[in-house]
Amino acid sequence: MKALVPVKRVIDYNVKPRVKADGSGVDLANVKMSMNPFDEIAVEEAVRLKEAGQIDEIVVVSIGPAKAQETLRAALAMGADSALLIETEEAIEPLAVAKMLKAVSGEVEPGLIILGKQAIDDDSNQTGQMLAGLMNLPQGTFASKVELEGDHVRVTREVDGGLETVRLSTPAIITTDLRLNEPRYASLPNIMKAKKKPLEIKTPADYGVDIAPRLKTLNVSEPPVRQAGVKVADVDELIARLKAMGVA
Amino acid sequence: MKTLVYVAHDNVHLGDATLATVTAASKLGEVHLLVAGAGCGAVAEAASRIAGIGKVHVADDAACEHQLAENIAPLIAGLMTDHDAVLFPATTTGKNIAPRVAALLDVMQISDILSVEGERTFTRPIYAGNAIATVESSDAKLVITVRGTAFDKAEAEGGAAEIAAVASTDDAGKSSFVSAELAKSERPELTSAKIIVSGGRALKDSATFENIVMPLADKLGAGVGASRAAVDAGYVPNDYQVGQTGKIVAPEVYIAIGISGAIQHLAGMKDSKTIIAINKDEDAPIFQVADIGLVADLYQAVPELTAAL
Numbered sequence: 352m353k354a355l356v357p358v359k360r361v362i363d364y365n366v367k368p369r370v371k372a373d374g375s376g377v378d379l380a381n382v383k384m385s386m387n388p389f390d391e392i393a394v395e396e397a398v399r400l401k402e403a404g405q406i407d408e409i410v411v412v413s414i415g416p417a418k419a420q421e422t423l424r425a426a427l428a429m430g431a432d433s434a435l436l437i438e439t440e441e442a443i444e445p446l447a448v449a450k451m452l453k454a455v456s457g458e459v460e461p462g463l464i465i466l467g468k469q470a471i472d473d474d475s476n477q478t479g480q481m482l483a484g485l486m487n488l489p490q491g492t493f494a495s496k497v498e499l500e501g502d503h504v505r506v507t508r509e510v511d512g513g514l515e516t517v518r519l520s521t522p523a524i525i526t527t528d529l530r531l532n533e534p535r536y537a538s539l540p541n542i543m544k545a546k547k548k549p550l551e552i553k554t555p556a557d558y559g560v561d562i563a564p565r566l567k568t569l570n571v572s573e574p575p576v577r578q579a580g581v582k583v584a585d586v587d588e589l590i591a592r593l594k595a596m597g598v599a
Numbered sequence: 600m601k602t603l604v605y606v607a608h609d610n611v612h613l614g615d616a617t618l619a620t621v622t623a624a625s626k627l628g629e630v631h632l633l634v635a636g637a638g639c640g641a642v643a644e645a646a647s648r649i650a651g652i653g654k655v656h657v658a659d660d661a662a663c664e665h666q667l668a669e670n671i672a673p674l675i676a677g678l679m680t681d682h683d684a685v686l687f688p689a690t691t692t693g694k695n696i697a698p699r700v701a702a703l704l705d706v707m708q709i710s711d712i713l714s715v716e717g718e719r720t721f722t723r724p725i726y727a728g729n730a731i732a733t734v735e736s737s738d739a740k741l742v743i744t745v746r747g748t749a750f751d752k753a754e755a756e757g758g759a760a761e762i763a764a765v766a767s768t769d770d771a772g773k774s775s776f777v778s779a780e781l782a783k784s785e786r787p788e789l790t791s792a793k794i795i796v797s798g799g800r801a802l803k804d805s806a807t808f809e810n811i812v813m814p815l816a817d818k819l820g821a822g823v824g825a826s827r828a829a830v831d832a833g834y835v836p837n838d839y840q841v842g843q844t845g846k847i848v849a850p851e852v853y854i855a856i857g858i859s860g861a862i863q864h865l866a867g868m869k870d871s872k873t874i875i876a877i878n879k880d881e882d883a884p885i886f887q888v889a890d891i892g893l894v895a896d897l898y899q900a901v902p903e904l905t906a907a908l
Contacts, residue, residue: 492691510838569734
C-alpha cells in the first residue's frame, strides 16, 4: 500500500507574523519558512507505518512556489521515497488544492492519504475533508492514533469532549492532530540521501484544475490589542478585586 | 438569503454552540435549522424553541446517529437546493463535516468567522489569530463555520418553529463509529463556562494540578482548562486544552495559573472578559494581556486564595 502525504511551505511557527501596513496581507519577505507542523506529523506517521512494514512507499506532494522543493526535500530526508511539486506562485485555496490532490491520487493510487489538519498560515482546516468529499472516500480527521488493520484503518480522533474512534475502509483520508506523534529530526546522512531521491515538477495546468480564487481578501489587519491591566501586591488584594467584580 | 444552521447536539441535548451560530446566520437572513441524528426528537424540540428561527429540519435515522461526515455531508448538500448558506458551529463535528459539504457543492468554505460584514463578506482569524482577514465570497452558495465566542447567543427559548422530517441519505458504508471516550465531569463545559481556571506547565505533575487547580475551580463553580504544555506533559487529558489548537474560550473570568502565555495559548483565551494571571515570573507574556496580575508562587498563592473564598 502506498501513502500520499501533501505538505505545505508556511511561515515558521516560531516567527511572529507581521501584518503589512497597506492591509494586503502578512509580510513574508525574508521570513523563515518551514514545513507546516501538522504536515510534519503526517510525514512522520507515514514513515512510521512504512517502518512497521504496513506501507510500501511514501509519495510527498506540495503545491506552491519553487522554494517548496526545500520542504519536499525535508520530507524526503525524514523518509519519504519520492516527491512531486506542482509549482505555482499563486496562493491556492483549499478547494483547488483538493482538486489537484485528487488528480495526483488518480496517478499514485494511495491506500492512505495523510494530511495535516490545517496549515498554520490560513488556518482553514479544510483540505483533507474536501479531498475526501471530492473522492468520495472516508475521512478520519484530527487523528491522535492510526492503526492499519488489513483493508481497514482505525483512527482515534481528538474531538471536543475527548476522543472518538472510527473505522474506515481503505483507501482513506486521515488528517493529523498534534498528539499523533513527535516528528523526527532528519539525520545528516538522510539529508544527503534525500538530495538524490526523485523530485518531479509539474504545474497546475498539467492537471487541468481551475485555480482562480473564490474568496477575495479585502483586507488583513492586526487584531485588537489587549491592554495590560494592573498588578496586585498580594492574595488579599486579588480577593478584594474578585469580590468587587462579584466573582467571590 | 435563506440560511441553514447545523445544530450541535449529542442526540439528547442541544449544544450551546448552536446559539451563537444562529445569531451569525440571522445577520444573513432567514434561519432554518438541521438536526441530524438518531432518536434526537428532544433536540429537535429544543431547537424549535430557539427565538427567531424558521423551520427545523430533522433527519432522525440510524445513519446519522454518530454524525459521520460521510453520511451527513450528502444530506446537507441535498438541502442546499433550498438554502443559500449553511453555517456550522466551529466545533470538531462542524469542522469535520463542513468542508466535505463545500467540496460536494464546489464552493470555498469560509472558516471560523468572527463577524458578518455583508451578505458575502466576513472576517476570520489567520496566523493563529495574529491577523484578521476580511474576505468576500464569489460562490453561489456559502459554507461557513462560526467561532462561537465571537457572537452573542440567540435566546434558547421563545420560538415555536415547525418541525419537519427530512429523509436521511443512506449509510455510505465507508466508515463506522467504534467508540467514544468522553470526559465525564461535574464541572461546566469549557466553551460555555462563565469562569475558567486554567493551569500551565508550572503545576509540575497531574497530582499537583489536581491539588492546586481543582479546589479553586470547585470553589468558584468554574470550568477547568490547561495550556498545551500542561496537556503535552500529561497533567490533564487533551480536551482540557485551551489555545489555537485546542478550545477557543471567552468566559467572563479566566484565571491563568502558572501559564506563561505562549502565542498559541493566548489565541484561545484573549477574548475573555477579565483575565487574571498568577505567575511567579513577572516578565511572563501572560501579564501583557491580564487585567489583574499577581506575581507570586502559585503553591502558596492559590491555596491561600482558595481558602479565603
